[in-house]
Amino acid sequence: NHDDKCELLLNEMALCEIAADRYSNNYHAWTHRLWCLHQGMQINQKQFLIRELNWSHAWIQKHVSDYSGFFYRQQVLSCLSEYLQVENDDFVFDWFSSVDKAFNELCSSQQICSTVDAPLPLKLIFNELNLNSQMVGDFEAHEALWYHRRFNLYLFKKYLPAAYDREFSSNSEFGHTREGVPSEKNKKIESLGAQLRSGLISYENLFLKQYKSGKIDAATEKYSSRHQQWLTRCFQLNTLSS
Template sequence: MQDDPFPAAERILSEIETVFKKDPKLKEFDIVPVTVNHNKSPVLHVEHCLGLESWCVRHVYCYTYRRLMDARHLRNRREDPALLARLLSGALLLNPDVTTFWNMRRELLQASRLDMQGELHFTAVLLSRKPKCAEAFAHRKWVVKRLLLADADKDELLEKELQVSQYAADRYPNNYHAWSHRMWCLTHLASFASAPLLKEWSSSEAWVSSHVSDHSGLQYRQFLLNHLLELKQFVSDDVTEKARKSILQFLSCSWSEDTIDTVQSALIKAVGLIASELLLNTDLILRFAGHEALWCHRRYLLMSFKKFLTSRRADMNGIGGCRCSKVSAIRNRCAEKSSEGVSALNKDKPSNHMNVDGVPLEKDQKLSSEELAALDRYLCNLQGAMIWHEVKLISNCRPDELHQQRLAKQHHKWLSHVLKLDIPAVTCHN
C-alpha cells in the first residue's frame, strides 16, 4: 500500500481509544457520511454511540494498515504494545475482515496487554457495524474459551453471548454466523441443559414469527428441537401440560375421542414439541404467503416427526410385528375430512415388552392389553393426523397467490417422493 501521510491519524486513534475506556456502555460504531473536513474532530460520541466522519476513513485506515504491516514484518524490533493495540482497534473497526490483525490482537491478549472482558466489549461494538463478520465471531469464541480456562462464570458469559448474537441477527437478515455462534454458545456454555434449551425454544418462537423469511433463525429452531428431543427428562411439568394441549389440538382434526392419559410424560413432551411447531408453522404459512423458508422448515419438522414415531415403534416392536388395527379407521376419517382421501402409512403394533415410553421393561413386567391398545391408538392417530394436516394445509392455500401455489405443489411432490405418502392432488380453496 502506498504511503499516505496523515498527521491527524494518531490523534483520531487516541480519541477512539479514549471513548472505549470512558464509556463501558458503548454499544454502536458507524461511519457518518461527512465528505468535508470542518476543522474539528471527526470522532463523534453521542448517547453511547461512536461515529467517525467518512472523509477521514481512508486516511486513517491507510495509516494503520501501513504501520501494522511494518510491525508485522519487523517482529525482531518490538513495537510499543499500547501503540499496537490502538492501531489494531482503529484498523479492525474500519475493516474487520483482515485475519492478520485479529492474530496480532490475540498475541496481545496472550501477553496480557489487553483485557479479555474489554475485548468482548470491543468486538460487540464492532459487530454493530459489521454484524455478519465471521472473523469477529471466531475471535469471540477464542476469548470465551480463554475465559473458561480462567474459571469465568458460564451463566454470565452465556447471557452476554446470547445478547450479542441476538443483536447481530436483528441487524442483518439471514445472519448465519450470528445463529451459528448462538448454537456454539449453547453447546459449550450450557452443555445442552434442559433449562436454557427450553428458554431459547420459548423466546425464539416470537423471533421467527416476525422474521418468516430468515432461514438461519429457523435453522436455529431446528437445532433446539433436535436437542430437546434427545433429552430424557424435561425440567418443568408446565412443559407437559403445554405439550398435552398441543397434541390434543393436533389430533382434534378427527380424533376427539382419543386420550393420552395412559402415555407417559416424556413421550407426550417430545411429540408435543413437534406438534406445536407444526401448528405454528401452518399458521405462519397461511398468514404470510410465499415464504419458502417456512415450507423448508416444515419439511424438517415432518421428517423429524416421522423419524421419531418410526424409531419409537421400532424400539417397541422388536423383531417382526403386525399392522396397526386403526389403519382402516384412519383412511376413512382422513377421506371424510379432506374430501380427497389419503393413504396411511404402514403401522406396526408395539410389543408388550416395552413400556409406553419405549424403554425396555423388566423381565417380569408387561404392558396390559389396555395400555397396549392405548399406545397403539396414540401412535396411529399421530401419524394419521400428520397426513391429514398436510392435505388441509395445501387445500387452504389461496389460488390467487401464485408463488404460494408453486411452493404448495413443490411440497406435495416432496411428500410423495421423499416421505412416500400417497396423497392425491388437492384442490385449493379461497
C-alpha cells in the same frame, strides 16, 4: 461459578442477536449463538433449551425470510426432543402443559383418540407444525416457512414409534413372541403409530387444501405444490388430495 458463566453466555447471545438483526443470514452470528447454547446446556440444559425455544419463536415471527433463524430453531427443537425422551421431572411437565393442551386439541380436530399417549417429542413436533401452519397463513410467499415445515416432518418420522415405521424395524422378529405372534406391547405401539401417522396425513391434507383454491398468490401456490410432491416422494403420503 455457574452464575458467572451463565451471565457471560447470555451476554454473548445478546451480541449475536444484535449482529443477526443487523445482517440477515449472518452465518457467524448464528454459529456462535449455537456454540453458546451448547455451552449453556452443560450448565443447565433445560433452562437454556426452553429459553432459546421461546426466544427463537419471537425471532422468526419478526424475521420470516431469514432462514438462518429457522435453522437455529431446528437445532433447539432437536436438542429439546432428545432431552424430552429421557427427562420427565415436574419442571418439564409444568412447562409442557400448554404444548400438551395444544396436542390434545389437535388430536380432537383430527379425530385421534384424545387419550393417545404420544411421546413428548412428538407432541412438541405437532405443536411446532401447528405454529408453522399459522405462520404460513399469516405470511404469504415465504419459502423459509415451507422448508421449516419439512424439517419438522423429518423429526416426526424420527420419533414415530419404531414398531409402526417399518424403516426403523427391518428385523421381522422385532416385537413378536417366539411363536411369531405380535406381542401386546408391540400391538399398542403399532396402534399408536398408526393413529399418529393417520392424523399427520389428515392434518397435511387440510393444511394443503387451503392453498388450492386459486385465490392465493402464485408463489404460495408453487410452494404448496412442491410440498405435496415432497410429501409423496419422501413420506409416501399418497392419500393426500390432489
